Amino acid sequence: xxxxxxxxxxxxxxxxxxxxxxxxxxxxxxxxxxxxxxxxxxxxxxxxxxxxxxxxxxxxxxxxxxxxxxxxxxxxxxxxxxxxxxxxxxxxxxxxxxxxxxxxxxxxxxxxxxxxxxxxxxxxxxxxxxxxxxxxxxxxxxxxxxxxxxxxxxxxxxxxxxxxxxxxxxxxxxxxxxxxxxxxxxxxxxxxxxxxxxxxxxxxxxxxxxxxxxxxxxxxxxxxxxxxxxxxxxxxxxxxxxxxxxxxxxxxxxxxxxxxxxxxxxxxxxxxxxxxxxxxxxxxxxxxxxxxxxxxxxxxxxxxxxxxxxxxxxxxxxxxxxxxxxxxxxxxxxxxxxxxxxxxxxxxxxxxxxxxxxxxxxxxxxxxxxxxxxxxxxxxxxxxxxxxxxxxxxxxxxxxxxxxxxxxxxxxxxxxxxxxxxxxxxxxxxxxxxxxxxxxxxxxxxxxxxxxxxxxxxxxxxxxxxxxxxxxxxxxxxxxxxxxxxxxxxxxxxxxxxxxxxxxxxxxxxxxxxxxxxxxxxxxxxxxxxxxxxxxxxxxxxxxxxxxxxxxxxxxxxxxxxxxxxxxxxxxxxxxxxxxxxxxxxxxxxxxxxxxxxxxxxxxxxxxxxxxxxxxxxxxxxxxxxxxxx
Numbered sequence: 348x349x350x351x352x353x354x355x356x357x358x359x360x361x362x363x364x365x366x367x368x369x370x371x372x373x374x375x376x377x378x379x380x381x382x383x384x385x386x387x388x389x390x391x392x393x394x395x396x397x398x399x400x401x402x403x404x405x406x407x408x409x410x411x412x413x414x415x416x417x418x419x420x421x422x423x424x425x426x427x428x429x430x431x432x433x434x435x436x437x438x439x440x441x442x443x444x445x446x447x448x449x450x451x452x453x454x455x456x457x458x459x460x461x462x463x464x465x466x467x468x469x470x471x472x473x474x475x476x477x478x479x480x481x482x483x484x485x486x487x488x489x490x491x492x493x494x495x496x497x498x499x500x501x502x503x504x505x506x507x508x509x510x511x512x513x514x515x516x517x518x519x520x521x522x523x524x525x526x527x528x529x530x531x532x533x534x535x536x537x538x539x540x541x542x543x544x545x546x547x548x549x550x551x552x553x554x555x556x557x558x559x560x561x562x563x564x565x566x567x568x569x570x571x572x573x574x575x576x577x578x579x580x581x582x583x584x585x586x587x588x589x590x591x592x593x594x595x596x597x598x599x600x601x602x603x604x605x606x607x608x609x610x611x612x613x614x615x616x617x618x619x620x621x622x623x624x625x626x627x628x629x630x631x632x633x634x635x636x637x638x639x640x641x642x643x644x645x646x647x648x649x650x651x652x653x654x655x656x657x658x659x660x661x662x663x664x665x666x667x668x669x670x671x672x673x674x675x676x677x678x679x680x681x682x683x684x685x686x687x688x689x690x691x692x693x694x695x696x697x698x699x700x701x702x703x704x705x706x707x708x709x710x711x712x713x714x715x716x717x718x719x720x721x722x723x724x725x726x727x728x729x730x731x732x733x734x735x736x737x738x739x740x741x742x743x744x745x746x747x748x749x750x751x752x753x754x755x756x757x758x759x760x761x762x763x764x765x766x767x768x769x770x771x772x773x774x775x776x777x778x779x780x781x782x783x784x785x786x787x788x789x790x791x792x793x794x795x796x797x798x799x800x801x802x803x804x805x806x807x808x809x810x811x812x813x814x815x816x817x818x819x820x821x822x823x824x825x826x827x828x829x830x831x832x833x834x835x836x837x838x839x840x841x842x843x844x845x846x847x848x849x850x851x852x853x854x855x856x857x858x859x860x861x862x863x864x865x866x867x868x869x870x871x872x873x874x875x876x877x878x879x880x881x882x883x884x885x886x887x888x889x890x891x892x893x894x895x896x897x898x899x900x901x902x903x904x905x906x907x908x909x910x911x912x913x914x915x916x917x918x919x920x921x922x923x924x925x926x927x928x929x930x931x932x933x934x935x936x937x938x939x940x941x942x943x944x945x946x947x948x949x950x951x952x953x954x955x956x957x958x959x960x961x962x963x964x965x966x967x968x969x970x971x972x973x974x975x976x977x
Contacts, residue, residue, distance in 0.1 A: 368504045373399045374798045376496060376509035378484050381409025382780055383763035383787030384515015385466050386429045390791030392476035396798045400478045401498055404681035406463040407470060407478060411780050415558040415680035417462055418453040418609035418617055421722035422781035423858060428821040430784040436465045441612055450610040458611055460672050487524050494759060511794040512760050518632050519689030519766030527754040528692040531632060539770045541699045545735040553686035554626040554727040556619050557650040557679055562669035563614035571667025572658055576651040584656040587623040602661055615669055621727050625650040628730035632688050646683055686727055686778055693768025694972035695750025702745040702773060706849055714844050714974035715809050716746030717816055718785035719825040721859045724775040743852025744825035744861045749809045750972030752790050758803045763790040789816055809970050826850060827860035835956050839863060841965035842955040847877040865952035868895045878904055881964060884911045895948035902926055905961060912967045
C-alpha cells in the first residue's frame with residue numbers, strides 16, 4: 348500500500364512540474380489562412396466575433412499569395428466585397444488599374460509579396476482577429492457543443508476552444524478530420540445529371556502546379572541561372588511554345604506570348620503554364636503531411652526543369668527565380684496551386700445545370716446566393732492522359748448558394764475555400780481566386796451571425812446571412828451591369844434574388860455575363876409572370892400583357908401582392924392611395940427616384956426599388972439553403 352501511495356505522489360509531482368498546455372477561448376477558429384480562410388477571418392472579426400486564423404506558412408492569402416498565382420481570373424466586372432477591397436488596395440499600391448494589366452491573361456496582376464502584405468495589413472487592422480503563422484492543427488474534437496483543437500503554434504502546443512470552426516485551406520482537410528462526407532474526383536453522369544459528365548465516376552482530379560515568379564536580372568548577370576535539374580529532358584517542354592515545337596498536331600503560342608501570359612509589375616513573370624509546362628498530375632489529398640511534402644518534390648522538380656528550359660533552350664537567360672518574393676530556400680512558393688481536392692457534401696450542391704439554367708434547374712439555388720463568379724468551366728488534365736475528355740459548354744456568370752458552404756452532417760463547421768459543395772465539373776468555374784475570396788467572406792459572415800445568435804450555421808435564416816453580405820458590398824446574384832456603386836444596388840440584388848425580375852445570362856469569352864438591364868423597360872406580361880411565380884396566389888392578370896409597365900398599370904399588381912403577402916401598409920390599401928403616396932415621396936428616401944410620372948414606362952430598376960421598398964418581398968418569403976421557399 349505504501350508503494351501505491353508513493354507512486355501516486357510521484358506521478359502527481361511529475362504532473363505538477365510538467366509544462367501545462369495553454370488553453371485559449373475564441374468564437375471563430377479558421378484553420379488555414381488560404382484565400383478563403385483569410386477572407387473568412389477578416390469578415391468574422393469585422394462583424395464582432397473573436398477570431399483566430401491558424402496558417403502553416405508565413406503568409407496569408409493562399410493561392411493568391413503563398414502559392415504565387417497572382418494573376419487573378421474572373422470577376423473583373425463584379426468587384427464583390429473583400430475581392431473589390433483587395434483589388435483597390437492593389438491599385439492604390441501600384442498607382443492605377445492600368446498598372447495591374449501587365450499581362451494578357453488578367454486585368455489584375457501583382458507581385459505575390461505585395462498581396463501578402465495587403466492581407467497582413469487588413470488582418471492587423473481587425474482588433475478581434477489574431478493570425479498565427481507557422482502553425483498547424485494536430486487534432487480536433489467536439490465537446491459540449493464546442494470545438495477543441497490542438498494546435499502546434501510555431502512549435503508550442505496550444506489548445507483552442509472555439510464555437511465555430513472554418514475550413515480555410517485548399518483541400519478540405521479540416522472537414523475530413525471531423526467526419527464530413529465528401530467527393531473526390533469526377534462524378535458519374537447519373538449522380539449529377541450533367542450530360543457531359545463521364546458515365547462512371549473516377550478518382551481523377553485536376554493537375555496541380557508549383558508556380559514560379561521570375562525576375563529580370565539583366566543581360567549581364569548569370570548568377571541566377573539554374574544548374575541542369577535531375578531528369579531534365581528538353582523534349583518534354585518543346586511544344587510549350589512555337590520556337591522548338593516540331594509536332595504538327597500541336598498549335599502552341601509564340602514563346603513571347605507564353606512569357607507575357609502572366610507578366611507582373613516590375614518586370615516579373617508568373618510561370619503557371621498548362622501546355623507542356625509546369626502543370627503536374629499528383630493526388631496528395633489523402634496523404635499525411637509528411638507524405639505530401641515528399642511527393643511534392645516531383646512537382647517542384649518539374650517547375651525547375653521548365654525554368655531551366657526557358658533559360659537555356661528558349662534563351663531567356665536574363666530571367667531567374669525572384670530573390671525578393673518568397674522567403675523559401677528554393678525561392679519557390681510556400682505551397683502548390685491546388686485546383687481541386689475534396690468537395691464536401693453540403694446542404695446544396697452547385698452543378699453545371701444550375702449554372703447553365705439557374706431559373707429552371709431542379710433546385711432554385713439562385714435565390715440563396717452568397718457569392719458570384721463569371722469564369723468559364725476550365726479543367727487542367729493534360730498531365731493525366733487517361734482522363735476522360737469533357738466537352739465543356741459556354742456558361743453565363745453564376746452564383747454560389749448558401750448550402751454549398753454548410754456541410755450536411757457536421758454542425759459548427761463552414762467551408763471557406765475550394766472544398767465547397769459543387770460538382771467536379773462546376774469546380775472548374777468556382778475554384779478561381781475572386782470567387783473563393785467571396786466564399787470565404789460569406790463563411791466568416793455566417794460564423795459571426797451564428798455566434799451572435801447562439802445558433803448552428805444551418806439555423807441562421809439565409810436572408811439574414813444575405814443581408815450581411817450586402818452590407819459589405821457583396822453580390823447575391825451575378826449582374827454585369829449593376830455594380831455596388833449603383834445607387835440602388837442592394838434593392839436590385841434583393842429583387843434579383845426573389846426571381847420576380849430575372850437577369851439574362853450570356854456566355855462571353857473568359858468573362859461571362861448576366862445582364863439585369865436596369866435602365867430598360869419591361870412588359871406587363873413579363874412582370875406579371877415574375878410576380879405570379881413568386882406568389883402563385885395572385886389572380887388578376889393585366890388586361891394588356893404587351894403594354895410597357897407604368898405606375899398606373901402596375902399599381903393594381905402591387906396592391907394585390909401586398910394583400911397576398913399580408914404586408915398592406917396604408918399606401919397599399921388602394922391604387923389611389925398608392926399613386927398619391929408615390930407622387931409625394933418619389934424623390935425622397937428611401938425611394939430616391941427621378942421624374943415621377945404615372946403613365947410613363949418604368950425602368951426595371953425603378954420597379955425593383957418600388958417592390959423592395961413598398962413590399963419587401965425578399966424578407967417576406969424566406970428561403971432555405973437550396974433556395975426553396977420556406
